[in-house]
Amino acid sequence: MTLKQYQMYVGGEWVDAVDGGRFDSFNPATGEVWASFPAAAVVDVDRAVKAAHQAFTNPQWRGLSPTQRGQLLARLAEVCRENTDHLAELETLDNGKLLRETRGQAAFLPDFLNYFAGLADKVQGDVLPVNKSNMFCYTKRQALGVVAAIIPWNSPLYLTVIKLGPALATGNTIVLKPSEHASATLLELARLSEQVGFPPGVINVVTGFGKPTGDALTKHPLVRRVAFTGGVAGAKQVVVNSSENLSKVSLELGGKSPNIIFADADLESAVNGVVAGIFAASGQSCVAGSRVIVQESIYEAFLAKLIARAKTIKIGLPTDADSEMGPIATETQINAIEGFVHRAQQQGAKLCFGGARVRVEFGGWYFPPTIFACDHQDYEIFQEEIFGPVVSVLPFASEADAIDVANNSKYGLAAGIWTKNLARAHRVADAVVSGIVWVNTYRAVSPMASIGGFNASGYGREGGIEALNEYTETKTVWINISDETMPDPFIMR
Numbered sequence: 370m371t372l373k374q375y376q377m378y379v380g381g382e383w384v385d386a387v388d389g390g391r392f393d394s395f396n397p398a399t400g401e402v403w404a405s406f407p408a409a410a411v412v413d414v415d416r417a418v419k420a421a422h423q424a425f426t427n428p429q430w431r432g433l434s435p436t437q438r439g440q441l442l443a444r445l446a447e448v449c450r451e452n453t454d455h456l457a458e459l460e461t462l463d464n465g466k467l468l469r470e471t472r473g474q475a476a477f478l479p480d481f482l483n484y485f486a487g488l489a490d491k492v493q494g495d496v497l498p499v500n501k502s503n504m505f506c507y508t509k510r511q512a513l514g515v516v517a518a519i520i521p522w523n524s525p526l527y528l529t530v531i532k533l534g535p536a537l538a539t540g541n542t543i544v545l546k547p548s549e550h551a552s553a554t555l556l557e558l559a560r561l562s563e564q565v566g567f568p569p570g571v572i573n574v575v576t577g578f579g580k581p582t583g584d585a586l587t588k589h590p591l592v593r594r595v596a597f598t599g600g601v602a603g604a605k606q607v608v609v610n611s612s613e614n615l616s617k618v619s620l621e622l623g624g625k626s627p628n629i630i631f632a633d634a635d636l637e638s639a640v641n642g643v644v645a646g647i648f649a650a651s652g653q654s655c656v657a658g659s660r661v662i663v664q665e666s667i668y669e670a671f672l673a674k675l676i677a678r679a680k681t682i683k684i685g686l687p688t689d690a691d692s693e694m695g696p697i698a699t700e701t702q703i704n705a706i707e708g709f710v711h712r713a714q715q716q717g718a719k720l721c722f723g724g725a726r727v728r729v730e731f732g733g734w735y736f737p738p739t740i741f742a743c744d745h746q747d748y749e750i751f752q753e754e755i756f757g758p759v760v761s762v763l764p765f766a767s768e769a770d771a772i773d774v775a776n777n778s779k780y781g782l783a784a785g786i787w788t789k790n791l792a793r794a795h796r797v798a799d800a801v802v803s804g805i806v807w808v809n810t811y812r813a814v815s816p817m818a819s820i821g822g823f824n825a826s827g828y829g830r831e832g833g834i835e836a837l838n839e840y841t842e843t844k845t846v847w848i849n850i851s852d853e854t855m856p857d858p859f860i861m862r
């Protein structure tokens with residue numbers, strides 16, 4: 370098989386790394402190398418950031434009205450729609466997620482882009498009723514400059530448009546750094562942006578590893594804003610780097626999300642919600658509902674139903690229409706999952722289903738749905754993000770206990786609540802420390818709804834109108850409207 374050789378997109382040109390460095394990308398379905406990408410060094414990152422900075426100040430971009438910026442984003446939405454199947458197939462090849470899932474995500478990219486396209490000319494300031502009759506005072510929201518967007522491998526396109534949409538709608542320019550495990554679709558997005566006529570340098574893509582590429586990008590002196598989605602270790606380094614350029618940072622990190630099942634829940638729905646929460650995307654989701662907390666009166670019945678459903682899950686090639694779980698994205702990751710499972714058994718957690726990698730004739734890295742029954746919360750698998758199809762199930766006695774267990778985590782990204790009691794749904798939604806709460810559903814997303822976490826799940830919000838504030842700062846303008854001479858300079862106005 371001939372390797373596909375990609376180039377990066379910098380300042381409107383397709384380029385290799387200056388030193389010619391490259392790295393390989395694997396197809397998780399087969400474990401084979403399928404493509405090679407430039408490994409951007411510090412000098413390449415510098416070139417991309419300078420191109421983005423130049424574009425930010427260039428009238429070709431700066432001179433566009435907000436409506437015109439919105440129109441460009443809407444055109445990008447349109448070409449994404451025309452290329453839905455192609456983008457989905459490429460993402461599946463690169464990160465191994467089921468084609469039906471990448472197709473679903475690719476199909477809603479235009480919704481996100483159109484949402485931010487529509488918001489581009491609705492970013493407005495205020496007139497302030499200042500208590501000085503000789504002053505007219507107003508505010509504007511202004512773009513920050515160069516945005517560095519660091520993207521993980523699990524949903525590259527979705528996690529890019531949710532940053533690129535508000536960043537460009539508000540007039541910034543952007544340098545995207547995809548994950549070293551899934552770079553292809555962001556380069557394809559850059560190619561589509563070229564087609565719709567974004568001026569050179571407005572969108573740039575540099576490919577490479579966390580270090581040196583992401584590191585150089587997030588500490589570059591011309592970067593004013595960093596939008597990072599990934600793990601806690603990288604996030605900490607990004608925060609340290611921001612002490613050099615004092616950029617504004619948002620962090621979308623992982624989770625150990627609780628799915629709380631009350632005795633009055635519709636069990637069928639709750640089982641489906643738990644399966645969607647942890648086994649979809651083979652558990653490689655930031656919002657994976659990996660802690661399932663079940664009221665004791667239905668605990669055994671629920672566990673039995675969950676095991677029965679897990680047994681029916683079909684593992685297979687991500688491109689097969691009937692596959693329900695595909696591969697794990699990297700060999701390192703499947704080894705890490707095995708480590709968690711092994712230690713859980715040593716610690717005494719009860720393995721109810723799964724637990725050992727599945728060997729298939731086509732190679733690749735496949736792990737089955739895995740269910741542990743837990744009798745306390747101190748197991749490593751109950752506390753740490755695994756990023757694989759491993760769920761821990763624990764009984765609880767009362768509503769207060771359920772809330773305590775849910776909140777006994779360093780993370781706070783998402784939570785599911787399953788109950789028919791409306792009052793309880795509201796009470797528990799209020800009490801759980803979590804950026805997203807789903808009641809009698811799981812994994813619902815929309816451009817209008819913000820995502821983001823509390824505590825170790827990060828800070829800042831993506832999506833929704835508030836995303837516009839994340840990519841702008843307020844400018845306050847004071848205008849003296851009196852004709853009087855400016856008085857004594859040593860008196861504050």
Ligand code: NAD
Pocket residue numbers: 519520521522523524528546547548549577578579580582583584587598599600601602603604606607621622623624654655656754756782820821
């Ligand atoms: P990762 O942290 O290994 O990598 C994410 C990105 O950060 C990659 O592009 C990587 O190259 C880059 N990176 C790593 N170290 C860096 C550094 N020092 N400086 C700059 N960039 C650096 O994460 P991953 O394995 O690709 O993704 C999985 C993690 O992402 C999980 O923890 C998951 O929960 C999280 N995630 C969060 C969300 C969310 O919206 N909250 C969404 C998806 C994934």
